[in-house]
Amino acid sequence: MNSPWEPKIVAFLCHWCSYAGADLAGVSRIQYPPNIRVVRVPCSGSVDPLYILKALREGADGVLVSGCHPGDCHYLSGNYFARRKFLVLHKLLDLLGLRDRVHFSWVSASEGQRFADVVKAVTEVVRSLGPNPLREGESTCDTP
Amino acid sequence: MTLHDAARKLLEEHKVQGVLGYRKGSLPFRTRPYLFRDPCEIEELVFNPFCGLNLARYLLFLPQGIERVAIVAKGCDGRACVALVRENRLRRENLLILGVPCPGMVDTRKLAEWEGLKEHEVTLRGGEIVIRGVAYPLASFLDASCRRCRYRSPLVYDILVEGGEVPSLPQEDTLRELRSLPEEKRWEFFRKELSRCIRCYACRNACPMCYCKECFAESHKPSFLHPSPTLRDNFVFHIGRAMHLAGRCVECGACERACPLGIPIATLFLAVSDTVREHFAFEAGVDVAAPAPFVTYREDDPNAFIR
Ligand code: SF4
Ligand code: SF4
Ligand code: SF4
Numbered sequence: 186m187n188s189p190w191e192p193k194i195v196a197f198l199c200h201w202c203s204y205a206g207a208d209l210a211g212v213s214r215i216q217y218p219p220n221i222r223v224v225r226v227p228c229s230g231s232v233d234p235l236y237i238l239k240a241l242r243e244g245a246d247g248v249l250v251s252g253c254h255p256g257d258c259h260y261l262s263g264n265y266f267a268r269r270k271f272l273v274l275h276k277l278l279d280l281l282g283l284r285d286r287v288h289f290s291w292v293s294a295s296e297g298q299r300f301a302d303v304v305k306a307v308t309e310v311v312r313s314l315g316p317n318p319l320r321e322g323e324s325t326c327d328t329p
Numbered sequence: 330m331t332l333h334d335a336a337r338k339l340l341e342e343h344k345v346q347g348v349l350g351y352r353k354g355s356l357p358f359r360t361r362p363y364l365f366r367d368p369c370e371i372e373e374l375v376f377n378p379f380c381g382l383n384l385a386r387y388l389l390f391l392p393q394g395i396e397r398v399a400i401v402a403k404g405c406d407g408r409a410c411v412a413l414v415r416e417n418r419l420r421r422e423n424l425l426i427l428g429v430p431c432p433g434m435v436d437t438r439k440l441a442e443w444e445g446l447k448e449h450e451v452t453l454r455g456g457e458i459v460i461r462g463v464a465y466p467l468a469s470f471l472d473a474s475c476r477r478c479r480y481r482s483p484l485v486y487d488i489l490v491e492g493g494e495v496p497s498l499p500q501e502d503t504l505r506e507l508r509s510l511p512e513e514k515r516w517e518f519f520r521k522e523l524s525r526c527i528r529c530y531a532c533r534n535a536c537p538m539c540y541c542k543e544c545f546a547e548s549h550k551p552s553f554l555h556p557s558p559t560l561r562d563n564f565v566f567h568i569g570r571a572m573h574l575a576g577r578c579v580e581c582g583a584c585e586r587a588c589p590l591g592i593p594i595a596t597l598f599l600a601v602s603d604t605v606r607e608h609f610a611f612e613a614g615v616d617v618a619a620p621a622p623f624v625t626y627r628e629d630d631p632n633a634f635i636r
Contacts, residue, residue, distance in 0.1 A: 192518035234572045235545060238565045239553050240518065253626065265626035268635070269609065273575045275634050276604045277568060277597065280514030303636055317517065319561040 192246040192311040194233040196221040196304075197236065199229045199264075202253035202293045209297030217301035218308040221249065228252065230263025234274045237287055244320055247286050247311035251303070264291070285310050286317070332401065332490045333371055335427055339399050340368040346394065346423050349387055350401040351380045355614030357448045359439045362387050364395070376401060378453060381434040381472070383583035387538040388419055397423050403431035405474075405581030407483025408614025409537035412579055417619050418540060428486030433467065433475035433498060434582070438591050455499065460523075473503040474582025474595050484615060504600055521561065522592050523567060528558040532594050535569060535587035538577045538613075545569055571597040576605045576622040579614040 191311050198204040204225050210217060222245075226232055229252025240248050250271065258264045278284050288310070290303045336348045348354065352363040352375065358379045364387075365371055384406050391398060402410060410426055413419045431450075432453060440446055443460060450461050457464040468476060477500055507515065530546065533539045545553055546566050554565040578598040585595035605611050609622040609630055 235553050235565070237571050238568055242554060242561045242565045255632065262626065265628070265630070266623065268624055268630055268632065269623055270572070270575075272608060272631055272634065273601055273604050274568075274572060277571055277601055280504075280515060280597075280600050281519045281568075282512040282514070286510070288636060289634065306636070318520065319564055321560060 190316060192220050192308060192316075194221045194247040194249055194304075194311055195240040195245040195246070196223050196249040196251065197226050197229075198223055198230050198290060199252040199259075200225055200227050201259035202214060202257065203229075203251035203290070205294035205301065206251075206292040206296045206300040209294065210300045211297075213297045215297055215301045217304040220308045220311075221304055228258065228260050228263035229267040230258070232261065234270055237274065241286065241317060241319055244317055246314070246317045247288065247307060249288045249290065249307050250305070251290045251292050251300075254293055257293060283318075285314055330488070330490060332376055332427070332429055333374060335488050335490055336365065336374055336399065337368045337371045337428075340365065340371070345397045345399040347391070348374070348399045348401065348427070349384050349391075350374045351376060351382070351384075357446070358435075358440060358451075364391070374401070376429055378432050378435040378458075378471075379421070379437070381583060381586040381593065382535060382577075383409055383537045383581045385413060386535060386583070387536075388413065388424070389540050397425065399425040399427050402426050402428050402483045402486065404478060404480040404482055404484075405431075405579050405583075405614075406537075407485060408480060408579035409576045409581065410483075410614070411485050411617055412538060412577060412614035413540075415614075415621075416577075421617075424486070426483055426486040427485040428489040430482040430489075431475075431478075433471040434586070435467075435470050435482070436472045437586075468498050468501070471498070472582045472586065472595075473593065474580055474585070474599060476501040477503050477599070478580070479612075480615075485617075503516070504596065504603070505597065507596065522594075523563045524560045525556055525590050525592055526563045526567070526594075527590065528556070528563060528566060529589060531587040531589060532584035536574070537579065537581070538574060539588075540572070545573075567594065567597055571601050574598050575601045576609070576611055577613050578602050 232250050237248050252264045278287055288307045292300045339345050347412050348365040351360040353375055354361045360380050362382055362384055371470045414421045452459045456467050458467045458470050554562040578604050580599055588594055605622055611622040
C-alpha cells in the first residue's frame with residue numbers, strides 16, 4: 186500500500202523533434218524512468234508559460250519542455266522565440282527558489298539515447314527536491 | 330512654468346479637454362486620480378511624494394467627449410504613456426505629456442511607526458524627509474521601485490514643469506539582498522508572501538499595462554487557475570502576470586502600492602524587467618520604435634540554461 190513517493194513530471198514535447206526522439210527511444214527499447222507524462226505540442230514555441238504554471242498548479246512535481254535544436258525548428262524560428270520566454274521564466278523561478286522544478290532541453294528526432302538521458306537526469310533532480318511545494322494547503326477545487 | 334499654471338493654461342486655451350492629475354484623497358497620505366476639466370478646479374491639483382498611482386492607467390478609461398487630454402506624468406507615468414502608444418492603445422497626438430520631475434514616492438507602510446501622523450507633519454527638504462521636526466534620509470523611505478528608478482523625469486514630454494526638487498538619489502539594487510539568500514530562504518519568503526494574497530486583483534487593476542478585456546486570471550475557457558486564493562492559484566496568477574509583463578512593465582510600483590495587504594509584489598515584475606534589460610537590451614516605455622523583445626530573437630541568446 187505504502188509505495189514510496191515517485192515524482193510526476195509533465196513533459197511538453199514538440200511533435201517534430203523531441204516527441205519523435207521519445208518515439209525512437211521507445212522503438213529502440215532504451216530504458217528510462219516512467220515518471221514523465223507526455224503532452225505532444227506542435228512546437229516548443231507554442232508552449233505558453235501558462236501551460237507550465239498550470240502543470241505545477243495541478244500538482245506536477247516537475248516540468249520538462251523539449252524542442253528541436255536551435256536552427257532545426259520545423260517552423261524555422263519557433264524555438265528561438267520560445268528560448269526568450271523560457272529564459273525569463275527560468276530566471277523568475279530561480280528567484281523564487283523553484284528553478285529546478287522546470288527544465289528545458291533540445292532533443293532531435295535521432296537522439297533516442299539523449300532523450301532517455303535527459304529524462305533520467307531531470308527525474309533525478311526532481312526526485313531530490315521532493316514533492317511539489319505548491320500542494321500544501323491544497324484545495325479540492327480543480328480547474329475545469 | 331509651474332505645474333498649476335501649465336495645467337490651467339492648457340484648459341483655458343482649450344488645448345485639451347481635460348488634465349489627468351492627482352487630488353487630495355480622503356485619507357491622510359493618499360491622493361486620488363482626477364480628471365480636471367474646469368480651469369477653476371486646478372487649485373486642487375496636487376503633486377507630492379504620495380502620488381503613487383500610475384495615471385497612464387486611466388488614459389484607457391476616459392469618459393466620452395475627451396479627445397485630447399493632458400497627463401501629469403512623473404518618469405514612470407511617462408514611460409507607461411510611451412509603452413501604451415507603442416502598443417497602439419493611445420495616439421500620441423491626442424496626448425499631452427505634462428512632465429514633472431519626481432522626488433520618488435514614499436512607502437506609506439514605513440510611516441506606520443508614527444502614530445496619528447498628520448500630513449502637515451511630514452515635509453520634504455532636498456534629499457531628506459522631515460517627520461515631526463526630525464530629518465531622515467529620504468532614500469530609506471521610498472518604495473523599492475523608486476529607490477532603483479532610472480528615469481525620474483519623463484523621457485518624452487510636451488511640457489516639463491519647473492520646480493519640484495529632485496534630489497539626486499543613488500540608484501540602489503533593491504533586489505540584491507533577496508538574490509543573495511539561499512534558495513530555500515527565497516522560497517520561504519515567496520511562499521509566505523504569495524500565501525497572504527487574497528486575489529483582489531487590485532495590483533492588476535492599478536497596472537497601466539494590464540488592460541486586457543479578458544484576463545487569463547478570470548478566463549474560464551481555457552482555465553488556468555481557480556478563483557480560490559490558495560498558494561498554488563496565487564502562484565499561477567502572479568507568475569503568469571509577471572510573464573505577461575515581461576518587456577512591458579514600466580517599473581512604476583503602482584501594483585505594490587495598490588495592494589491592501591502590503592505584499593511586495595512588484596519584486597516579481599522588477600526582476601523580470603531586469604532579465605529583459607540584461608539579456609535582451611530592452612526597456613519598456615523608453616523607445617517607441619524599438620521592437621518588442623518577444624517578437625524578435627538572436628541566434629546567440631542565452632542557451633546555457635537548456636539541457
Ligand atoms: S493587490 Fe495584493 S492581495 Fe490583491 S491580488 Fe494583488 S497581491 Fe494579491
Ligand atoms: S507590473 Fe507593477 S510596476 Fe510594472 S507597470 Fe504594472 S503596476 Fe507598474
Ligand atoms: S495579467 Fe496578463 S491577461 Fe491579465 S490583464 Fe495583465 S496582461 Fe492581461
